[in-house]
Amino acid sequence: xxxxxxxxxxxxxxxxxxxxxxxxxxxxxxxxxxxxxxxxxxxxxxxxxxxxxxxxxxxxxxxxxxxxxxxxxxxxxxxxxxxxxxxxxxxxxxxxxxxxxxxxxxxxxxxxxxxxxxxxxxxxxxxxxxxxxxxxxxxxxxxxx
Amino acid sequence: xxxxxxxxxxxxxxxxxxxxxxxxxxxxxxxxxxxxxxxxxxxxxxxxxxxxxxxxxxxxxxxxxxxxxxxxxxxxxxxxxxxxxxxxxxxxxxxxxxxxxxxxxxxxxxxxxxxxxxxxxxx
Numbered sequence: 192x193x194x195x196x197x198x199x200x201x202x203x204x205x206x207x208x209x210x211x212x213x214x215x216x217x218x219x220x221x222x223x224x225x226x227x228x229x230x231x232x233x234x235x236x237x238x239x240x241x242x243x244x245x246x247x248x249x250x251x252x253x254x255x256x257x258x259x260x261x262x263x264x265x266x267x268x269x270x271x272x273x274x275x276x277x278x279x280x281x282x283x284x285x286x287x288x289x290x291x292x293x294x295x296x297x298x299x300x301x302x303x304x305x306x307x308x309x310x311x312x313x314x315x316x317x318x319x320x321x322x323x324x325x326x327x328x329x330x331x332x333x334x335x336x
Numbered sequence: 337x338x339x340x341x342x343x344x345x346x347x348x349x350x351x352x353x354x355x356x357x358x359x360x361x362x363x364x365x366x367x368x369x370x371x372x373x374x375x376x377x378x379x380x381x382x383x384x385x386x387x388x389x390x391x392x393x394x395x396x397x398x399x400x401x402x403x404x405x406x407x408x409x410x411x412x413x414x415x416x417x418x419x420x421x422x423x424x425x426x427x428x429x430x431x432x433x434x435x436x437x438x439x440x441x442x443x444x445x446x447x448x449x450x451x452x453x454x455x456x457x458x459x
Contacts, residue, residue, distance in 0.1 A: 215449045216357065219364045227360050235353045265397075269424045270353040273446045 192326040199319050208312050213275030225328045228274075229320045235274050236313060242267045243306070250299065260298060261290035278308040344388070347371045348378045348406065349395040349422075358393055358422075358447060365456055367391065374398045375406030382413050389417055391456075395445075396423035396434050404430075404437045411438035420455065422447055 200217075203209045213228070220227045246263050249256060268283035282305035289297030345367040347358045359369045370389070372378050375398050381387040392410070396403040403421055410419065421434050424445040435442050441455050 212446050216360070218449070219360050221364075224360065224363070231353060231356050231360070234356050238352050265424070266351065269445055270351055272424070273351070273353050273357050275446075 196322050196326050203315060207277050208315060209275045210277040231274055232316050235270055239267060239270055255295050257290040257293055261287050276312055282308055342366055342368045343390040344368045345391040346389040347393050350374055350398045375401030375403055379406055379409045382410060382415055391417060392419045394421055396421055396425055404434050407437035407439055
């Protein structure tokens with residue numbers, strides 16, 4: 192089961208859904224905090240849902256307030272990069288570029304793609320954490336002194 | 337057998353995901369961790385005489401009082417502990433202002449485990 196988990200993790204990394212940040216977070220898990228990364232992911236999806244609602248509302252306005260959109264996406268990008276959500280982070284960066292050039296269509300197009308990547312990652316992480324729970328914790332590594 | 341007293345750390349960030357991650361990182365390094373959501377909260381805490389941390393990690397951009405102002409204020413109150421700033425902002429001027437406010441170190445977000453460990457080990 193741990194081999195399957197490792198394989199799934201490698202696949203998520205190879206396909207660019209996650210980056211090294213996610214691996215670093217997993218290395219912080221131990222017996223006292225076995226679901227650390229799942230807890231972070233849950234918090235991310237809770238908080239980012241709120242952030243995306245704010246972005247949706249800002250995109251409905253006319254004319255677009257690019258400074259506000261840039262700021263909202265900056266926060267969203269920060270959260271996404273914190274958990275290693277690589278594709279989501281990349282789309283966020285692209286969105287911010289469009290904000291800076293005042294490209295409304297670019298913003299909307301990128302945001303549609305961002306939402307797809309966000310939803311895809313959510314499904315993949317749900318499957319990953321379900322398998323992780325079934326597999327149980329690995330042996331604990333020693334903490335730094 | 338008595339156990340060594342754990343060092344205390346305060347994480348100040350308006351992003352709940354970052355607070356959880358940074359708390360987890362610091363727990364991993366043996367710190368007892370508290371968290372706050374904004375610079376104004378940490379300043380209020382210290383002004384009320386209730387702030388006694390060995391380490392503060394603060395975000396730069398926060399809604400009410402940003403990390404730059406909070407750090408300046410803390411240093412003016414005589415807060416001498418290590419203060420580490422974190423920011424995803426690329427603007428060099430802002431980052432310079434943040435350092436000049438009184439930080440000991442400034443890292444880009446997301447926090448890197450190895451870099452933080454190295455920073456904490458080199459007092």
